[in-house]
Amino acid sequence: MFGGVGHVPQVKTLARGVDVLVATPGRLMDHLKGKSLNLAGTEIFVLDEADQMLDLGFLPSIRRIVAHLSKNRQNLFFSATMPPEIGKLAEELLHDPARVAVAPAATTVERVAQRVLHVESANKRNILVELLADPDMTRTLVFTRTKRGADRVGRHLADAGINAAAIHGNKSQSQREHALASFRASKVRVLVATDIAARGIDIDLVTHVVNYELPDVPESYVHRIGRTARAGAQGIAISLCDAEERGQLRDIERLTRQTIPSEDRRSAPSHAQIRPAHANGHARDDRGHAPGGQDRGMRDRGRPAGRRRRPHRGKKHGGPRSGAEPQPAASNAHAPASRGGNASAV
Numbered sequence: 001m002f003g004g005v006g007h008v009p010q011v012k013t014l015a016r017g018v019d020v021l022v023a024t025p026g027r028l029m030d031h032l033k034g035k036s037l038n039l040a041g042t043e044i045f046v047l048d049e050a051d052q053m054l055d056l057g058f059l060p061s062i063r064r065i066v067a068h069l070s071k072n073r074q075n076l077f078f079s080a081t082m083p084p085e086i087g088k089l090a091e092e093l094l095h096d097p098a099r100v101a102v103a104p105a106a107t108t109v110e111r112v113a114q115r116v117l118h119v120e121s122a123n124k125r126n127i128l129v130e131l132l133a134d135p136d137m138t139r140t141l142v143f144t145r146t147k148r149g150a151d152r153v154g155r156h157l158a159d160a161g162i163n164a165a166a167i168h169g170n171k172s173q174s175q176r177e178h179a180l181a182s183f184r185a186s187k188v189r190v191l192v193a194t195d196i197a198a199r200g201i202d203i204d205l206v207t208h209v210v211n212y213e214l215p216d217v218p219e220s221y222v223h224r225i226g227r228t229a230r231a232g233a234q235g236i237a238i239s240l241c242d243a244e245e246r247g248q249l250r251d252i253e254r255l256t257r258q259t260i261p262s263e264d265r266r267s268a269p270s271h272a273q274i275r276p277a278h279a280n281g282h283a284r285d286d287r288g289h290a291p292g293g294q295d296r297g298m299r300d301r302g303r304p305a306g307r308r309r310r311p312h313r314g315k316k317h318g319g320p321r322s323g324a325e326p327q328p329a330a331s332n333a334h335a336p337a338s339r340g341g342n343a344s345a346v
């Protein structure tokens with residue numbers, strides 16, 4: 001259950017009984033207030049993306065929801081990061097928790113060929129249009145930092161004759177579902193999204209991910225590019241980096257322990273096409289050869305054009321902020337639950 005849609009179908013489903021309920025905090029509270037839901041018999045309580053819940057201000061709602069739960073339950077917290085607030089919440093809600101890290105802190109997908117294009121901020125939208133002239137970019141996910149930025153990029157692509165849709169937190173649930181359905185059905189070939197709107201998107205055959213703006217939280221980079229090269233497929237991740245985003249790029253490279261192949265697109269453009277990564281993670285140029293050294297990865301084509309310069313937004317370091325997604329690496333943990341007693345996990 002989630003907001004943005006009618007209550008009645010959810011009430012009817014609840015009346016028939018469910019074994020597992022997956023809900024957003026706001027809509028869950030609506031049903032609790034409306035007496036259409038009773039959580040007293042809940043045996044397991046899972047808080048997914050706990051760091052994002054706190055960042056989005058859901059902590060008061062979570063405390064109210066917990067008050068409706070049975071004390072004899074197992075708690076599980078899943079979180080991409082472990083900020084101090086999560087530790088405080090764990091101490092408040094969990095009993096003798098175990099903490100388990102299931103993966104390295106930042107692991108990029110081997111089958112994603114990564115590339116950074118150093119560009120002028122004013123040229124980003126036009127370079128994006130020229131990149132999308134590549135017919136191989138059949139299903140492309142473009143990330144922006146802000147909701148307004150997503151709308152601006154979407155309009156610019158539409159003006160350029162490119163079928164695109166934008167999703168973000170200000171879009172209604174029906175608008176987001178329609179945009180995702182159109183993207184899945186290839187009615188639009190470009191989906192422009194903020195991190196928060198794209199969280200959990202699992203769409204097959206995404207050929208390219210373009211970081212139109214680098215994320216302020218470096219972990220989000222790992223999560224973004226993981227939207228392509230899924231289920232054994234290959235993919236390409238292209239990042240447009242202006243002078244004010246060099247700090248974010250350094251943080252990403254430090255986190256992922258790699259130097260991402262780069263190209264300076266602030267002057268003369270390159271006309272070699274970008275090719276997908278092969279099984280060894282290397283890319284091929286437009287002659288079918290694998291570049292070596294720092295140029296290993298991808299080639300591209302395009303020509304800069306002018307646009308108003310964008311001021312830098314957001315901090316470059318620190319914990320998650322609104323709109324940042326959790327990465328595939330997570331700090332998860334569990335402990336066996338017993339029907340008759342308390343078992344907790346974080």
